[in-house]
Amino acid sequence: MLYESFEVAIYALLFWWGILLAFKRFPSNYTHxxxxxxxxxVTFIQSVVLLATFQIIVYFQ
Structure with a gap:
C-alpha cells in the first residue's frame, strides 16, 4: 500500500487537489x-482518480 494511514492519504488528496486547482484556476491565459x-x-475528482492510479501502479510494480 502506498499510504501508511488514512491521515496520510487525506494529506496526499489535499495536496494534489490544491496543485490541480491552482493549475486549473490560475493560468496566465485563463479564458473560460x-x-x-x-x-x-472537477479537480477533486481528478485528484481522487490520480491517487487511485498511483495505487494501481504500486500494486503492479
Missing amino acids: NNTWKKDIS
Whole structure:
C-alpha cells in the first residue's frame, strides 16, 4: 500500500487537489468562465482518480 494511514492519504488528496486547482484556476491565459464550484469539483475528482492510479501502479510494480 502506498499510504501508511488514512491521515496520510487525506494529506496526499489535499495536496494534489490544491496543485490541480491552482493549475486549473490560475493560468496566465485563463479564458473560460468556469465557476469556483465547477473547478473545485472537477479537480477533486481528478485528484481522487490520480491517487487511485498511483495505487494501481504500486500494486503492479
